[in-house]
Amino acid sequence: MSIRHRVHRVIYVPLDDRPCNVVHVQLLARMVDYELLIPPIEMLGRYTRPGDADAIATWMLREASAGSIDSAILSLDMLAYGGLVGSRSPDVRTETALQRLDALTELRQMLPDAAIYAHNVIMRLSITASSDDAAVHWQLLHEYSVTKGRVEALGEDSDRQRLAELETLIPLPLLSKYEACRERNHQVNRRAIDETAQGNLDYLVLAQEDAAPYGPHIQEQRHLAHLADQHRLTDRFAIHPGADELGQTLFARFVHSHMEKTPSVYVLYANPDDADNVAQFEDRPFSDTLSGQLMTVGVSTTTDPAEADFVMGINPPATGERADYQSSDMLTARQEQAREFFDMLLQTAGDKRMAICDVAFANGAEDCFARALLDQRVPLRQMLSFSAWNTAANSVGSALAHASLRLIALQDKGAFDLASLLVDLSPMRYLQLLDTLIDSETAHAGLLFSHLADDWLYQTQIRPQVTEHVVNLLRASIFDLADSSQQVQNMVSDMLTRAAADLWATHFLGKESVRIGPEDNAASVALAELEETRITLPWGRLFEVDLHFNFGMELVASS
Structure with missing residues (x-):
């Protein structure tokens, strides 16, 4: 039974089958009681096997x-090439990719009044590293792309010399395929802008995948932005860093638009001086990345925390790499900064709810930051979201999507409380609505816990240990575990299951998620036992994990 006046149904074609693109979007839809229609999972492909476009x-x-x-x-x-990894392969010809986008005209004819949002990637600066040999070529192609961009922008002799060296080191067939992919993908992005101008798409995001301040993508972006300007698409088009978060951010954008909501956020940085640092794998200051994600999600900013709907605490990109901060003095300074930040965040937010985003380093939370978050005992019921995965754009985009949709779920809870007071609900109807609210709470708590377990416990603590084991003892590739896959998956599952159980027991079990009912007769929805944990390596590599947690919810009389 839906809490809404009718079922809201969204067709969703994901970037690929990874949890960030499927499971996380499903959880967001459950939070706000929307029905998400997704292709059968077998159609989406897996890793280097493209989806059936x-x-x-x-x-x-x-x-x-x-x-x-x-x-x-x-x-x-996905519609043009069969997914993200497919977009880096020359297997799909330009003509085929463009022809496949003819389906957008048919879709618009069938859905003349529906909001149709789309995203497409501006190609990264290299290929997919699917083996140890490919990883070597990945590095060479990445350096080639950056160096070529520097030559075009700066014209320095040292860069010209290095570019010539790289051209001899990279196999010519590989370089030709890479440049052919870039050109094909650029033509598809031009076509996407045309589809938007024709009205087949209501909103388009061209997301810059892993990049740097110099490279061929800079000129591509300028060309695409100019084309969009010619079509006067200012309010219907965006270019910003990202990729894997876009299913989440565009879903949040639709919900906000459909419900005529524009939530506002006050942003607080752990170190404001770092807000304009360029994060790893990105091409612009982080503050610009944040602005792009805010625009896509549909969240406004305010300089007064009292006026904000929520407060977002951000650990901005650090200067240098994670390894640079492992000395005793540097680590102590970062620990102190994190503790002081959470004291300030709690004071600034007061009773307001908070989103937490850690982009200090790529591919996982900063350990002292996550520990400070838990040690300072930020109340679970005030935490809208936590994110610290992959790139800065991925993290901040998903944190904003989760946080802003959580606010809508809490507004639904408020409407339920009001209806309970003003409307004579039958016991059956009351219980049906209560079940919907508890399912929303379960989805929110599950997504929040999954991010802490994945972004911190796995990416920061467990994955480095397992990587060392795989490389040094099993002599396997971290890009394709092959015959060692089951052994490594069992190792990851055992280590992460234990760590997640400890995290749940210490910081989630028995904690209030939300309070329902009138003040004089309120009850708390509290988190019960973690009943089951299932962990897999969905792409047979160590880069990502698929987490499934089953846990209980219970109603507890409020004191």
């Missing part, structure tokens, strides 16, 4: 023809 387009149009669709959120990389 033609079958997905057929599925999409079939769902649209059934009617009652409010929105479609589409990865054009």
Whole structure:
């Protein structure tokens, strides 16, 4: 039974089958009681096996023809090439990729009044590192792309000399394939802008995947932005860093637009001097990355925390790399900064709810920052989101999407409380609505806990240990575990299951998630036992884990 006056249905074509693109978006939809329609998982491909783009387009149009669709959120990389990894392969010809986008015209004809949002990636500066040999070529191609960009922008002789050296080190067929992919993808991005201008897309994000301040992407971005300006797409188009978070951010954008909500946030930095640092794998100051994600999600900023709907605490990109901060003096300074920051965050937020985002380093939380978050006992019921995964854009985008949709879920809870007071609900209707609210709470708590378990426990603590074991003892590749896959997955599962159980017991078990009912007769929805943990390596490598946690919720009379 939905808490809304009718079921809201969204067609969703994800970037690929990884949890960030499927499971996390499903949890967000459960939080706000929307129905998310996703292609069968077998259509989406897996890692280097591309998704079935033609079958997905057929599925999409079939769902649209059934009617009652409010929105479609589409990865054009999936529709054109079969997903993100497929976009880095030359297997799909330019003509085929462009022809596949003809489905957007058919979709608009079927959904003339629905909001259709899409995203597509501006290609990263290298290929997919799917083996140890490919990792060597990844590094060479990345350096080649950056150096070529520096030559074009700065014209320094040392860069010209290094570029010539790199051209001899990179196999010519590989370089040709890489540059052919770039050109094809650029043509598809031009086509996406045309589709937006024609009205087939209501909003388009071209996301800059892993990049740097110099490279061929800079000129590509300028060209695409100029084309969008020619079509006068100012309010319907964006270019900013990102990729894996876009299913979440565009879903949040649709919900905000559909419900006519523009939440406001006050941003507090752990170190304001670092806000303009360029994060690893990005091409612009972090403050610009944040602005782009805010625009896509549909969240405004305020300089007065009293006026904000929520406060966002950010650990901004540090100067240097994670290894630079491992000395005793540097570590002590970072620990003290984190403790002082959370004291300031709690004081600034007061009773307001908080989103926490850690982008100090790529691919995992800063250990002392996550520990300070838990040690300073930020109340669970005030935590809207936590994120510290992959790139800065991925983290801040998903943190904003989760936080802002959590606010809508809390507003739904308020509407439920009011209806309980003013409307004579039957016991059956009351229990149905209560079940919906508890499912929303379960989805929120599950996503929050998954980020802490993945972004901190796994990425920061466990993954480095397992990587050392895989490389030094098993002599396996971290990019493709192959025959060692089951052994390594069992090792990850055992270590992470124990760590997650400790985290749950210490910081989640028995904690109040939300309070429901009128003040004089309120009850708390509290987190009960962690009943089951299932952990897999979905792509047979160590870069990501798929986490499934089953836990209970219980109603407790408020004191």
